[in-house]
Amino acid sequence: MTVNRRCIIRLSRYKNALVRLKNLGFVKVFSDNLADAAGVNSAQVRKDFSIFGLTGNKRGGYRVDELLEELNRILGKDRVQEAVIAGVGNIGAALLQYNGFEKEGIKIRAGFEIDPSKFRERPGVSVLSLEKMGGYIRSNGIEIGIIAVPDFAAQQVLEIMVNSGIRGVLNFAPIRLRSSSSCIINSVNLVAELENVIYFTRIADKNFEDNESQNT
Amino acid sequence: MTVNRRCIIRLSRYKNALVRLKNLGFVKVFSDNLADAAGVNSAQVRKDFSIFGLTGNKRGGYRVDELLEELNRILGKDRVQEAVIAGVGNIGAALLQYNGFEKEGIKIRAGFEIDPSKFRERPGVSVLSLEKMGGYIRSNGIEIGIIAVPDFAAQQVLEIMVNSGIRGVLNFAPIRLRSSSSCIINSVNLVAELENVIYFTRIADKNFEDNESQNT
DNA sequence: GCCGTTTTGTAACTTTTTTCACAAAAAAAA
DNA sequence: TTTTTTTTGTGAAAAAAGTTACAAAACGGC
Structure with a gap:
């Protein structure tokens, strides 16, 4: 229920996804679509929205225009x-x-x-x-x-x-x-972000080798 | 107990801190020092280390050289x-x-x-x-x-x-x-990282204003 | 060599974050 | 109009992450 760093990062992602959807001509959007675009669960999307009082319509989803405007306001885009x-x-x-x-x-x-x-x-x-x-x-x-x-x-x-x-x-x-x-x-x-990629890549390699050797 | 993204980011931080400590001439280091440098709890440091089997000495802490070498190995620095x-x-x-x-x-x-x-x-x-x-x-x-x-x-x-x-x-x-x-x-x-900064800055401003108005 | 002090390693606990699950609302179909 | 279907909003449950707390070990002084 608290607003934390990750929550705001997710809002930015929802916003990005909405901009793209709007450009594609979408008028409404469901929590499912945004979840997919942001790589999270749809309940997470709705929960994030509820924190900020962003509401949709049951069965109707969210209006892209309205939602985008609200997210922009929350993220401080109402002024440069x-x-x-x-x-x-x-x-x-x-x-x-x-x-x-x-x-x-x-x-x-x-x-x-x-x-x-x-x-x-x-x-x-x-x-x-x-x-x-x-x-x-x-x-x-x-x-x-x-x-x-x-x-x-x-x-x-x-x-x-x-x-x-x-x-x-x-x-x-x-x-x-x-x-x-x-x-x-x-x-x-x-550097840490790249080291992160390197670590998990090597781990995956290792698991893969392990799996292979199990298959032999 | 699981190795996740954040855990590896912390290892990178510990590694960075160790490099600096080594350059300052430190030979041994305590979980406390690393915790401070990485902005976490000292138990977190020890827990992270225990996942990778990195051990120190009771009362003696960790040898900077050894620890750095181990961290480098874990983070894939044993080859370019x-x-x-x-x-x-x-x-x-x-x-x-x-x-x-x-x-x-x-x-x-x-x-x-x-x-x-x-x-x-x-x-x-x-x-x-x-x-x-x-x-x-x-x-x-x-x-x-x-x-x-x-x-x-x-x-x-x-x-x-x-x-x-x-x-x-x-x-x-x-x-x-x-x-x-x-x-x-x-x-x-x-952009999302900067939006994050902007959001929390504005929230802080808002709270500050709120506090001020309470004082009036 | 013994004693007090410091620091590790970890089990238990707490907090935070995420997911599940479902009633309630609303649109569409019948 | 009634039924069916879909989707929200949110408690409750689960999972993940972080903190506390303390026994056990090891160092340094005496």
């Missing part, structure tokens, strides 16, 4: 969300230009770097000195930050962000960040 | 893991050059694209036509794939990968991929 990125290396630069965010109403306003060779003024998104980050966040009232600096610099960058008014952070540095409760942190560790 | 990337747009290009993978013994061998303007032969990593992907995977015996193509192309790319011998995939396309059980899929949805 602005964010900044610290660290414009490989990952940071990619995110700075990534059109997936813009499509979903998230606008990356600027990037900040320590390496001057990466500075550049651009029409939409500038890359500025990391020293200017605090001031930028404060004067533009930015609340969301993305950390894509090396692990040894991440905690310090976080502190600048939080002190300047950032309330939520998506962190790509492979280290645990500590923050006051006033700042939400969500970490994505790309 | 090779991977290919489909889609060399923003995210794909960043991952192609990301040094975090190489540092952890994961070698991205090639990228594959549909857009010829992105083709290029490079000393280490070439970007080739997507049409060549199947052949490349097969002739090099690659088992791990990274999908960074747009959502509408992802399922098709997955099928080429699986048919060519890929056994595990890290997927960045914001769509649910369906595969035979012979291929492990782990999806990272960057």
